[in-house]
Amino acid sequence: MASATRPATVRERVADADRSVGRLLLVAAGALFWGWLVVSWVNRWLGGVLVPVGQPLVPAGAVEATLAALPGLAAYASDAAFVVELSPDLARGTWLTVVITAVSLVLGFFIAVPLAVARVYGRFSSWLSLGYTELLRGTPLLAQLFVLYYGLNLASYVPGALSGVFPRNVVWVAILGFTLNGAAYQAEYIRGALESVEEGQITAGRAIGLSKLETIYYVVLPQGLRYAIPSWTNEFVYLIKYSSLAAFITVPELYYRADQIASETFRYTLIFVVTGVTYLALVLTASKLMARVEGAVAIPGLGVEREE
């Protein structure tokens, strides 16, 4: 680009330096977090190839001894050892949180797109879509989960093919609940984005002989879905946090595990700070990821171009 040949101003160089320090820290923290998670998961799947299943990746005693020897950090040594001690449980819970969120989000997307299309371009189906969306957005998510789990007792109807996948069938109930609920929210975001695609392009699509559905598929959706990414990212972030409601129908995800440990050890503050940081790391990962996706699929010449 043109900027490659233009020397940077002093101000730009300072800003660049600041940005790269910040970015470096963030990348390091992210690598540490995901490294810990993935190694913990793999260790468990492979039956404890690195450390016995249930044991922290590094011995808590060693962490405590190291920190105790460092001036200034000694005061935190026992807290750190405690966190290391419970890290295998957190990693296990985080796995379910990640899986539930990711699967629900993807399944919800495939329901949300037809819902949004029906809402914008349908006649009768537009009312159906509206009804669905309002019902699911207008009632508490927790109540929806309770209806599925306690009311309809769906956990006992999980088909055989699915029932071995997770240790407990209730995970599927949670996924169903978040899928149905998330679809309604995703549909709202996507609807807004579809409506922002210029009418004239639809006319042009029809004018070359594309049917209405073909025009939606080849012209409207490729643009609308791109435009939906920023607001859709909100739903992603919400879902990461709302997935903690699964704890109330006994899904042993991150929040459930944290709550369990806290009620056994009474170290509520420390445990929920660590849990909060874990959710934050997931949320930051999601938003960074989506920002990248947005940049990667951006239409050249439209809106802000990607930096770098």
Place this chain on the structure above:
Amino acid sequence: MSDGDFLGVTDVSKWYGDDQVLHDVSFEMDRGDVTVLIGPSGSGKSTMLRCVNRLAEAQEGSIRLDGEEVLSPDIDVDDLRREVGMVFQGFNLFAHLTARGNVALGPRRVLGLSESESRERAAAQLDRVGLADQMDSYPAELSGGQQQRVGIARALAMEPKLMLFDEPTSALDPELIGEVLEVMHGLVDEGMTMLVVTHEMSFAREVADEIVFLDEGHVVERGPPEQLFERPEKERTGRFLERIESHD
């Protein structure tokens, strides 16, 4: 004069709600004719054009295109549209596709050409409108004049037997109008049948076989350019032309 062998518009009337926007509009075209529709804003020019490819539905009258009744409930509207190209005032390019992608979409998805055939056809059409070097640019990276030429190439790629132009240069900066008109002149020379709404009177004067003057949905007057421009029969035509020409 045309005998309407190719396109025969007869007593077409169209209402939006209770508003009648076209009143018994009639005109004819032969193959290879260029007819220019002129008239003040809101007179129904765009609506008339859209009735021809059924983007708008006329309630009364007849439009015969190449022996077929366009307004018949039995015709396949998508088939009709693949034979009638349309160029829009606002270009209406598909924003997420390159110039080539815009032109190739119809051949690929409507005509069912293969990926490589449709890309080749797109390249040929873009070359025809002088954009061989901009094939991989996205609409937002092109000037208005270039965008409109892509719009023309997109319509041409369907190999239409009739081209509709709805004020193709009205949204363009004055210095970009020429390149679009040049492409249109080229089409005239190739013998394309064209129904054009425009305020470019010099273009109309040069290439039109017939000018149709619409006002408030009525055909006030029609005839060859030399007659309409030099010796308009109706006073309203004269007044309109004076107003337009003084703008040029």
